[in-house]
Amino acid sequence: MNLTVWLTRTATLFVSCMREIFDESAYARFLRRGRMSSSAESYADFCREQAASKARRPRCC
Amino acid sequence: MAKLLRIFLWLTVAALGTLAVATIALHRGEQISAMWLVLAAACTYALGYRFYSKFISAKVLALDALRATPAERLDNGRDFVPTNKWVVFGHHFAAIAGPGPLIGPVLAAQFGYLPGTLWILAGAVFGGCVQDFVILLFSVRRDGKCLTEMAHDEIGRVGGFVAYVAVLSIIVILLGAGALIVVNALKSSPWGVFTIAMTIPIAVLMGFYVRRLRPGKVLESSVLGFVLVILAILAGQWISQNATTAPWFTFTAPTLAILIIVYGYAASALPVWMLLAPRDYLSTFVKLGTIGLLAIGIVIWHPTLHMPPLTRFVDGTGPVFSGSVFPFAFITIACGAISGFHSLISSGTTPKLIRRETETRMVGYGAMMAESLVGILATIAACVLQPGTYFAINSPAGIVGKTADTAAATISGWGFPVTADSMHALAQAVGEQTLFNRTGGAPAFAVGMAQIFSNSLGGQAVMALWYHFAIMFEALFILTVLDAGTRVGRFMVQDALGHLWRPLGRTSWYPSILATSALIVGAWGCFLWQGVKDPLGGINSLWPLFGICNQLLATVALCVATTIIVKTHKARFAPVTLAPLAWLIAVTFTASWHKMFDPNPRIGFLAHARQLAAGLPSHEVSRLIFNDRLDAVVTGVLVSLVTLILLESAWLWIRVVYGSKQVEVREVPFVMTRFAEEQG
Numbered sequence: 001m002n003l004t005v006w007l008t009r010t011a012t013l014f015v016s017c018m019r020e021i022f023d024e025s026a027y028a029r030f031l032r033r034g035r036m037s038s039s040a041e042s043y044a045d046f047c048r049e050q051a052a053s054k055a056r057r058p059r060c061c
Numbered sequence: 062m063a064k065l066l067r068i069f070l071w072l073t074v075a076a077l078g079t080l081a082v083a084t085i086a087l088h089r090g091e092q093i094s095a096m097w098l099v100l101a102a103a104c105t106y107a108l109g110y111r112f113y114s115k116f117i118s119a120k121v122l123a124l125d126a127l128r129a130t131p132a133e134r135l136d137n138g139r140d141f142v143p144t145n146k147w148v149v150f151g152h153h154f155a156a157i158a159g160p161g162p163l164i165g166p167v168l169a170a171q172f173g174y175l176p177g178t179l180w181i182l183a184g185a186v187f188g189g190c191v192q193d194f195v196i197l198l199f200s201v202r203r204d205g206k207c208l209t210e211m212a213h214d215e216i217g218r219v220g221g222f223v224a225y226v227a228v229l230s231i232i233v234i235l236l237g238a239g240a241l242i243v244v245n246a247l248k249s250s251p252w253g254v255f256t257i258a259m260t261i262p263i264a265v266l267m268g269f270y271v272r273r274l275r276p277g278k279v280l281e282s283s284v285l286g287f288v289l290v291i292l293a294i295l296a297g298q299w300i301s302q303n304a305t306t307a308p309w310f311t312f313t314a315p316t317l318a319i320l321i322i323v324y325g326y327a328a329s330a331l332p333v334w335m336l337l338a339p340r341d342y343l344s345t346f347v348k349l350g351t352i353g354l355l356a357i358g359i360v361i362w363h364p365t366l367h368m369p370p371l372t373r374f375v376d377g378t379g380p381v382f383s384g385s386v387f388p389f390a391f392i393t394i395a396c397g398a399i400s401g402f403h404s405l406i407s408s409g410t411t412p413k414l415i416r417r418e419t420e421t422r423m424v425g426y427g428a429m430m431a432e433s434l435v436g437i438l439a440t441i442a443a444c445v446l447q448p449g450t451y452f453a454i455n456s457p458a459g460i461v462g463k464t465a466d467t468a469a470a471t472i473s474g475w476g477f478p479v480t481a482d483s484m485h486a487l488a489q490a491v492g493e494q495t496l497f498n499r500t501g502g503a504p505a506f507a508v509g510m511a512q513i514f515s516n517s518l519g520g521q522a523v524m525a526l527w528y529h530f531a532i533m534f535e536a537l538f539i540l541t542v543l544d545a546g547t548r549v550g551r552f553m554v555q556d557a558l559g560h561l562w563r564p565l566g567r568t569s570w571y572p573s574i575l576a577t578s579a580l581i582v583g584a585w586g587c588f589l590w591q592g593v594k595d596p597l598g599g600i601n602s603l604w605p606l607f608g609i610c611n612q613l614l615a616t617v618a619l620c621v622a623t624t625i626i627v628k629t630h631k632a633r634f635a636p637v638t639l640a641p642l643a644w645l646i647a648v649t650f651t652a653s654w655h656k657m658f659d660p661n662p663r664i665g666f667l668a669h670a671r672q673l674a675a676g677l678p679s680h681e682v683s684r685l686i687f688n689d690r691l692d693a694v695v696t697g698v699l700v701s702l703v704t705l706i707l708l709e710s711a712w713l714w715i716r717v718v719y720g721s722k723q724v725e726v727r728e729v730p731f732v733m734t735r736f737a738e739e740q741g
Contacts, residue, residue, distance in 0.1 A: 017151035020144065021349075022279040022342055029138045043276035047338065053140065054338075056552050057409060058228075059545040061161040061235045061395075061402045061611065 023050065071111065078104025085178060088370065095441040096363045098178055102437045106430045109186035114194065114426040118419070121626060121634040122198050126419045129734040131204045131412065141205070143416040143736075146423055153411045154428040155345055157193070157403050158352065160539050161396025161611075162436040164242060167502040167509075168604060169393040170443035170451065171381040175370035176390045177440050184391070184398025185433035188641035192399060192615060193407045194425035195622040195638060200408035201415050202728040208408045208618060214727045215624050216710050223706040224617050225553070230699055231402060231610040232550045233581065236325070237588025238603040239539040239546075244317045244593060245501035245600075246532050251310035252294075252301035252492050252525075254317075256533045257540070258310070259293035260340060267339035282339065283346040290343070294529050298492060318593045321543070322586040328544035329551050329578040337544055344541040351534045355438050355510060358517040368444035368451065373475065380456035381500070382601045383663035388652040391644075392608030397436025399641065401614025403429065417736055442509030443502075449479025450487065450496075454505045457598030458498045468497050492525035500598035503539075507531035550581040591688040594681075597663070602692055605656055609696060612649045613703045616642060620710040627714045628724045635714075646707070653700045657693045666693040 019025045027038075027046050036042045081101035084093060118124045135141040144152075169177040200206055206214070209228065213221025247253045263286050271282040300306045312320070328337060377385035382393065396402070407425060415421055443451060452472045453461075461468040465481035472479050488496045491511060496504065511527035519527070552568060554577045559566015565573045592599025619642040626635050659665030662672040670689035673682050716722035 013145070013147050016145060017148045018280055020148045020152050021155045021345060022283060024277060024279055025148075026139075027277040027279075029142065033138045038276050040273055040276050043272055046277070047272070049139070051338070055545075055548050057545070058232070058402070058405050058549045059542045060157045060159040060406055061231075061239075061400065061542065061607075 026050070071108070074104050074107050078108060082179075082182075085370065086175060092365045092367060094363055095359055095366055095445065098174070098366075098437055098441055099359065101178070102182060102434055105182045105186060106434070109190065110426060110430060113186060114190065114422050117191065117194065117426075117637055118422045121631060121637050122195065124198070124419045124422065125731075126417060127734055127737050128202075128418050129732040130201050130415045130418055131729075132415055133734060133736070134732055135204065135413075140410075141413045144414040146416065146420040149411060149414045149416075149420065149424050150428055152414065153406065153424050154431050155349060156406045156410065157396075157400075157428060158348065158432050158435060159396060159402075159542055160239060160242070160535060161400060161402075162432055163439045163506055163535065164502040164604075165394040165608070166397055166436045166439040167443040167506045168381055168455070168600070169390050170368055170440060171372060171374050171379040171455070172386050172390055173369050173371040173375070174366055174440055174444040176375070176386050177394055178437065180391055180394055181397050181433055181436045181440065184394070184641075185429060185436075188615075188644065189397075189399035189403065189433065190426040190429040191637060191641060192401075192618055192622065193403045193429040194422060195626075196404045196618055197407040197412055197415070197425035198418070198421045199622065199625050200412040201418060201421060204729055205412040206408065208404045208621065211408065211625075212617060212621050212706070215621055215628070216706065216713065219709045220617070220621070220706050223702045224614075224621075225557070226702055227401070227610065227614045227617055227699065228405065229550060229553050230695070231607070231614050232546050232553075233584045234588060234603065234607045234610050234695075235402075236543050236546045236550075236585035237592065238600070238607045239543055240318070240321050240325070240585065240589040241592035241599050241603055242501040242503045243321060243536045243539050243543075244314050244589070245499055245598075246503040246507070246536055247312070247317055248314040249311060249494055250301075250532070251307045252297040252529050253532045253536065254310040254312060255297040255300045256290070256293050256529060257536050259296075260290060260343065260533075260537055261336065263289045263293065264336050264340040264343060267343065268336065271339065279342050283342050286339065286343040287346055287350070290347070290533065291530075294526060294533060297529060298525065301492060314593045315590075318586075318589050321540075322582060322589065324540070325543055325547045325585070326578055326582045329547040329582065330575055337541075340537070341541050341545070344537045347534050348538055351531075352435055352438070355442070355513065356434075358510075358513040359438060359441055361517040362513055364441070364445040364513060364516070366441070366444040367447050369448070372448070377661075377664065380452060380460045382604060383661070384605065384652070384655060388648040388655070389605060391648040392605055392612055392652045394436065395608050395611040395615075397433055397439070399612070399615050399645070401611050401616070401618055404614065404618035417734065439506060442506050442513060444509075445512055446505065446509050447477075447479070449473065449477040450484070450508070451505055452477050453479050453484050454496050454499050454508065455502065456498065457500050457596070457601070459596035459598065461498070465495070465497055490521065490524045491528035493528075498598070500600050502600070502604075503532065503535045507535065547578065547581050547585070550584075551577045554580055587691075591685075591691075594684070595688075601663070602666070602688075605652060606692060606696065609649050609652055609656070610699060612645050613699055616645050616649065616703050617706055619645065620706055624710050624713060625726065627717050628726050632714070632718050649703075650700060653696050656696050666690070666696070 030046045081097050084097045132141050132143040166177050209224040212224040267282040267286045375386040461471040469479050469481045507528050510531040511524050514527040515524045555566050592603050619638050622638040623635050655664050660668050662669040666689040670686045673686050
């Protein structure tokens, strides 16, 4: 594997990781699941769903 | 040839690791570079991961690459999602990395850099990483069940109940200690208070951006929020230097405590999720960025450690917190070495994202190694300070005296030279009125971090900016843990009370929300208030109590893990979890005994209460006596509960090993993975 390919893969992985941590991937899955397009309304629905599950998640010390 | 090369490589790593550990352990009388700690950590983690975690994977857990995980079988695109292992690694690390690995090592640095460093390395490789790994795997094999459910299923009803009480207690005490750290970092600091206050409108703006302007673009809004926070830090300098505005943001510790209690209640009881969610993202963004920056700064600057390897305070007479190196160094550093709280994350969200069973090794064991490295970085940040400066910042007025001159004289008398003038100059350099008696660990960490950053980037001219960046980072971080923890605690109480009267369990019923929020906030607020009013600085009582709770929760997690290993007829491998369990029992039970019954009033709660009772009676003294007795009762109840779960587990292990009890493991049946054709 040459350096360019390795760097591209690493950058892609880093972005995927950030998107997962910051719930952008979860929002994309939410849109796919509901066959919706991104909008203020669909994001509000997503936030409501997230709030229910996230609020019960403990934050580590 | 390739095999020979590999053997040579690992022998080199082992030799380098031995050299680094020997250097940090055996050097006396001269200062060493912080890079020895980084090298010792890197080699220890590499060897631990390559050999020990591989042994556990193959022999103890028998990871099965062909077994489908719950993320694959129950994939719903919401909770259960098969995810790339590196992404899960990052997600898991972001979830387990809290303020603990930054604060604990800073406080434990009063013993010198050696005890903390050795405990962080050994504790992580043989304890913390193992706990996170096995609990993650066992949760994956049980459809992502949480620790309390596994304790109930595998050990019994007592196990489930004890785990529940331990989790709730640790949340309450963590929040009390965390809030106290924020109060001590922000008291009399208009710059710090202004910056933190500004995160509220910034979060609202982020919320507007992500909901209205660019729906779902959280990363973009976090970058925007980060830029605004940096501007707020810059503006904070002007605010703090302006005679009109500075008093608006200058608060005493009790006032700040009340503000934080009100904030915690509002965050739990009011529908302000849209304010809290963007702040949560902002906090994560700043956290990951700062940890990365700190690592880069240490490598670029490779500072010298000014703290000696061992100080005179290993005998238990330390000013930061009292108690000898054993057991107190081992409960002061929990996160970074072994933290029971991680078992909640390893059995919560993460198992539902694991794509293949074999990836639990990298995520569980590997992410804990990364957190352990954060603990090493925090140790370095504390130990680059001159010891006199470190003790001046972290010692309470009750021990070193209330004026700058008496404090400097007391600390110099211990053999750690410091002057009132040098501390005044340092306070001015970081834009504070004073740095004396700033207990809690956060200000000392911030000064160390500011030194590292300013030496790597920007020089002394920007020291004040880096200091307030570090304070903002820690306070934002802890406040996020505080509002999330209050909500989680509220839900736990509602779940329990729902068994007594059903409406109380309804999480949308407002009277229940208000009452249970008040209960949780009242509980941690009580600990916070006692810390603020404590003449010994509060952290002396609260942090050991928090450490004991955290390690007791780890004891519960390791009991669950050992029970499952024994039940799967692999008792010969049980020492993998039994050894750290035995160590934790020795540490936590000894520490608990000292905190309750030690005759030294600076260590034992009851001895302190007796000392107070012998003095002149007053309302203030009565309250301090009540606090001491409350702390002693909380410690005693927790230890008793964990003794129950230990006895129940041990009885089960004996019966299984001697064949007098037939057991079944509560794993979900084997299903072939569709990812079988993939490598790994």
